[in-house]
Amino acid sequence: MKDGVLQQPSSGTEAGRAGWPGLPCRADHPDPFQVSFHLVDGFSMMALSAAIEPLRAANRLLGRTGYAWTLAAERAGAAMASNGLEIKAGPGAGDGRDADLTVVVASLFPGDLDCPGLFARLRRLRSRGRAIGAISNGTMLLARAGVLRDSRVTIHWEMARQLQEAYPDLTVSDDLYxxxxxxLTAAGGTAAMDMMLSLIAQIDGGDLALDVARQFLHGPIRPASDTQMEDLRWRFRITDRRLLNAVELMRRNLSSPARIGWIAEQAGVSERQLERLFLAELASLPSDFYMALRLRAAREMLLASSDPLELIAEQCGFSSAGHFSRSYKIQFGEPPSLTRRQRIRPDGGIMQADGGKP
Structure with missing residues (x-):
């Protein structure tokens, strides 16, 4: 355990068993470890599968039921995933009260979503000392339920800024989980699998966790401290650490763009050296790359949020909506208002300007 983060479990039967205080090892918990997944309409099927499948595979390899799970929702019936598929779920209020771990799985949901049954259940579980968790944007719902206090948490990077601004007492990390x-919180997608593999290592040892990972051709279990934005290196095929540092500084300073000279200084090179690095590896001037990075962030916000254009422009470092719109059209060949009409609905499909589906 380091800074509140579970470290990479090593192989061996004792590996990973001291990683998460409050969660048992098998010697202390011979009964099946019970997980209740609470599904919120618009949840990610990928994230749910990544969380459940390691438990199923662990049972198969153990030759017995070491892990059990149930699916719950605000109301009994079918919960709809973001891809439009429905999954049968029981009533949240009466399901999983004695679960060892209750996990909220949520991805795309309205900004004003209220889940009184879920919130009451989470508060009750916390008052009883039960472990709770969230995958993807479910962390936002934990915060709204008032069960996080000043915890260190993670959330999908698209929602990190909103969570931190709404709940400044939280420590919102960009860790995978x-x-x-x-x-326990995971950023979503495949990070849910790494979190559950680490949980298996905690309970049944690192050997089993690694065997489960191999079942899914997963490779090494990623440590919690890996960041969500580790893709910078492979996304842009960056080989020079100084250039990677410069790009990371740009990414962290979107709303208040930093001077290229300052970025070069922080990366440990001269401004001219930085320019040569950008041209050699990215075929772009630093200033042009920085602008494209800000505009890509704006596009992601347009597609993933309902924030007004003026706010998105400000968050991406543009002094006026007009300047933002002109720059955006040059970059993407369409105005931001047209991109906004393609915003994804929580239940799958595309949101039209009138709120309907095509």
Whole structure:
């Protein structure tokens, strides 16, 4: 355990068993470890599958039921995933009260979503000392339920800024997954699998966790401290550490763009050296790359949020909506208003300007 984060489990039967305080090892918990997944309409099927499948595979390799799970929702019936598929779920209020771990799985949902049944259940579980968790944007719902206090958590990077601004007492990390004070959170997607593999290592040892990972051709289990934006290196095929540092500084300073000279200084090179690095590896001037990075972030916000254009422009470092719109059209060949009409609905499909589906 380091800074509230579970470290990479090593191989061996004792590996990983001291990683998450409050969660058992098999010697202390011979009964099946019970997980209740609470599904919120618009949840990610990928994230749910990545969380459940390691448990299923662990049972297969153990030759017995070491892990059990149930699916719950605000109301009994079918919960709809973001891809439009429905999954049968039981009532959240009466399901999983004695679960060892209750995990909220949520991805795309309205900004004003209220889940009184879920919130009451989470508060009750916390008052009983039960472990709770969230995958993807479910962390936002944990915060709204008032069960996080000043915890260290993670959330999908698209929602990180909103979570931190709405709940400044939280420590919102860009880790793949983390644990703090009995709260487990994963950023979503494949990070859910790494979190559950680490959980298996905690309970049944690192050997089983690695065997489960091999079942899914997963490779090494990623440590919690890996960041969500590790893709910078492979996304842009960057080989020079100084250039990678410069790009990371740009990514962290979107709303208040930093001077290229300052970025070069922080990366440990001269401004001219930085320019040569960008041209050699990215075929772009630093200033042009920085602008494209800000505009890509704006496009992601347009597609993933309902924030007004003026706010998105400000968050991406543009002093006026007009300047933003002109720059955006040059970059993408269409105005931001047209991109906004393609915003994805929580239940799959595309949101039209009038709120309907095509």
């Amino acid at each position: 983390c644990q703090d004070s009995g709260v």
